[in-house]
Each structure stands twice: as structure tokens, then as C-alpha cells.
Amino acid sequence: MNTRIPQLLGIEYPIIQGGMAWVAEHHLAAAVSEAGGLGLIGGANAPGEVVREEIRKAKKLTNKPIGVNVMLLSPHADDVAKVIVEEGIKVVTTGAGNPEKYMEMWKAAGIKVIPVVASVALAKRMERYGADAVVAEGCESGGHIGEQTTMTLVPQVADAVSIPVIAAGGIGDGRGIAAAFMLGAEAVQIGTRFVVSKESIVHDNYKQRIIKAKDIDSAVTGRSHGHPVRSLRNQMTREYTKLEEEGKSFEELEYLTLGTLRNAVLEGDVINGTVMAGQIAGMISKEQTCKEMIEEMMEQAGKLLGR
Ligand code: TUI
Numbered sequence: 001m002n003t004r005i006p007q008l009l010g011i012e013y014p015i016i017q018g019g020m021a022w023v024a025e026h027h028l029a030a031a032v033s034e035a036g037g038l039g040l041i042g043g044a045n046a047p048g049e050v051v052r053e054e055i056r057k058a059k060k061l062t063n064k065p066i067g068v069n070v071m072l073l074s075p076h077a078d079d080v081a082k083v084i085v086e087e088g089i090k091v092v093t094t095g096a097g098n099p100e101k102y103m104e105m106w107k108a109a110g111i112k113v114i115p116v117v118a119s120v121a122l123a124k125r126m127e128r129y130g131a132d133a134v135v136a137e138g139c140e141s142g143g144h145i146g147e148q149t150t151m152t153l154v155p156q157v158a159d160a161v162s163i164p165v166i167a168a169g170g171i172g173d174g175r176g177i178a179a180a181f182m183l184g185a186e187a188v189q190i191g192t193r194f195v196v197s198k199e200s201i202v203h204d205n206y207k208q209r210i211i212k213a214k215d216i217d218s219a220v221t222g223r224s225h226g227h228p229v230r231s232l233r234n235q236m237t238r239e240y241t242k243l244e245e246e247g248k249s250f251e252e253l254e255y256l257t258l259g260t261l262r263n264a265v266l267e268g269d270v271i272n273g274t275v276m277a278g279q280i281a282g283m284i285s286k287e288q289t290c291k292e293m294i295e296e297m298m299e300q301a302g303k304l305l306g307r
Pocket of ligand 1: 021044071073094095096097098116117118122137142143144145146227229
């Protein structure tokens, strides 16, 4: 499992953590990095200065590399992009858009740039613009998603680009990692399983919803206005779907979800809050440390791949 990714990122195992909004803060990022993966601070909708503080706090907890995810729909994306350079971060992933306008600045600062893509077209474009790798994220993922499944997206992206491909969406154990490698990936990005890690600051109600989830318990809202988001079914997704069917505007629907992810993550409101999680939630059954998760997954994947 000695691919190009661990060397590129200066990490031990080919596992990177998803840049999950509100969830991917300094405790989780530091724990994943300490365990030999790449931990990330999720910029989400946070102002640049908040991200700067998170980076500094993570660096106090680990000397290993940590990355930052820039959520490109954020009104603060320009500021976060600069903070990353100023704080000497060496790996950036991006989500929910096209990071072209930042590539020159990041490359000049020696940062490894890894855009998350949901299509072959964007993967090829990112390679042309100097991306060091891409995360090919299938719609099994939690949060903002594309249309392709991981099974179909990863091999098509791997065929289309020469840079390493990191698979994401639906991966939560060593079988998923081995399968991703069979599809041509050289690493995986994992989100939902790390949400229930011991180091994750997510409210216990949120963790318990993931631990108790069944295979069919997630739903996708927001398709009608072009921003599909996967989360666990609850009062919130039912209300959202009803309003979507009534043809409510993007603005009215956004008003409904404003702050609801925060309420679920920090306050434990899993009824009216947004409980973003991937389809693999149904397989995730216990809280463990990030180290236990990573070692268990690597051992299982290694056996399956005969390495
Ligand atoms: O970004 C994510 N996942 C996220 S972001 C997020 S915060 C949010 N909340 C509500 C609404 C919108 C965002 C929660 N989860 N994953 C990476 C990802 N990127 N998935 C899909 C994409 C993507 C989709 C279309 C990337 C690029 C793209 O097209 C860009 C273009 O210009 O072609």
C-alpha cells in the first residue's frame, strides 16, 4: 500500500480525513495526524481568523502535517485561502467548487493542492492547473455531493489523470479501502467514521444517530436548487423535502438550514438539526480512537490486498 500519497503528504498511511464543517476542528485533525493519517481543519463557513486559531491549536497538539479544507461556497473562502499560506500549511483540499483562482498562490507557497472533484471533467481541469492529486468523491458521502457513485467515479477519474487519485464516499473499513485501491485509488478520504471517534467533539446525540443508523437512513435534500446535501433522515429533512416539493426558493430553504448543522454538532439537536453523514453510517457501530480506527482499517485492507 506504498503509493505516491504518503510520500507526497509526509504521512504514514494512505488515509486522509474529510474536511467536515463544524466537525473537522483541531482535536480531530490532530488525532488523525498523530495516528499516521492526514488530519484536516475544515474551513467550512468560518472567517479566516477562526481558521487561523484552529490551525494554531492543532499545531500545539501535533508536530505531524495537518491540512486545511477550503469550502469554496463560503463567503470567507478568499480570506481562508490566504490564512493557509500565512500559517505555513502544506496541504490543502477544496470542496463544493473550482479552486482555480487560488492555485497559483498556493503553488507558489509550496502547498500541495488536492481539489475534491465529483466529475472527470473537473479532475482533468484540476490536473491541468497544477493540482498534486484529486479526491474523487462519490455521492455516498455525507454533506454536499455530486451525482456519480464512488464505484463509477474513481476508475474513470483514475483513467483520465496521471496525478494520484484519493477515493471518497462510502469508505468506512478495510474492505472499502481495498476496494478503492482496486478501482485505481492511491489513498482514501474518510469522514463519517471519524465523526464517531473518541477525539471528535461532536455531540453524543449525533454520534449515537450514526452508530444506530441503518443502511437506508440517509436522505438527499437540496437537489431542486443544485446543492444536494446528504444527511440522516429526521424532522429537518422531512420538512425540507416538503418545502422543496412546494417549489420554495433556494433563499427560503437556506434560511431553514441556517445554523442547523451547528445545532446538531454542538447542541445535539438531531431532530431539527442537520445530521450530515454518508451512506456508510449503517456499518459504523462503535466509538474508537482515531488510532484504533486507522490501525484496524489498515490491517484489514493490507490482508485483503495481500501486502
Ligand atoms: O464539499 C463537500 N462536502 C460538503 S461542503 C459542506 S458545507 C455546505 N452545506 C450546505 C450546502 C452546501 C455546502 C458540506 N459538505 N464535498 C466535496 C465536494 N465537492 N462534493 C462535491 C463537490 C463538487 C461539486 C461540484 C465540486 C465541484 C463541483 O463543480 C465545480 C465546478 O465549477 O465545476
